[in-house]
Amino acid sequence: MNPILIPFESAVQLPRFHTKAGEHFIDLGRIVYLKAQLNYTIFYLADGEQVVTSLSLGSYVALLESRGFLRLHKSYLLNLHYLPQCSLKSNHQLVLPDGKRAIIARRRRAMVKKIIR
Numbered sequence: 001m002n003p004i005l006i007p008f009e010s011a012v013q014l015p016r017f018h019t020k021a022g023e024h025f026i027d028l029g030r031i032v033y034l035k036a037q038l039n040y041t042i043f044y045l046a047d048g049e050q051v052v053t054s055l056s057l058g059s060y061v062a063l064l065e066s067r068g069f070l071r072l073h074k075s076y077l078l079n080l081h082y083l084p085q086c087s088l089k090s091n092h093q094l095v096l097p098d099g100k101r102a103i104i105a106r107r108r109r110a111m112v113k114k115i116i117r
């Protein structure tokens with residue numbers, strides 16, 4: 001089995017993802033956002049692919065917040081690289097690049113508004 005090479009700049013020690021096709025590593029530049037789904041986390045990637053992992057979102061927050069990700073809400077972690085592609089709605093929601101809406105936590109609203117504008 002050949003290892004999958006990840007560019008050094010975006011490499012991070014994320015857990016390996018085991019699927020039917022084998023082990024996977026995800027390049028951070030491909031991750032648009034992560035969404036919590038009970039005790040699982042769904043990675044939404046730039047090419048539309050979704051990867052479901054059996055770890056909670058909290059497991060990824062410590063790894064990714066220092067690498068350009070922002071926790072919008074208890075259920076969402078957004079890659080700041082994709083923030084310009086998002087739009088802010090008046091009801092404290094952020095429309096993500098794929099059209100889905102994420103609620104912004106009360107304590108993070110001012111920071112998100114400042115970053116967007």
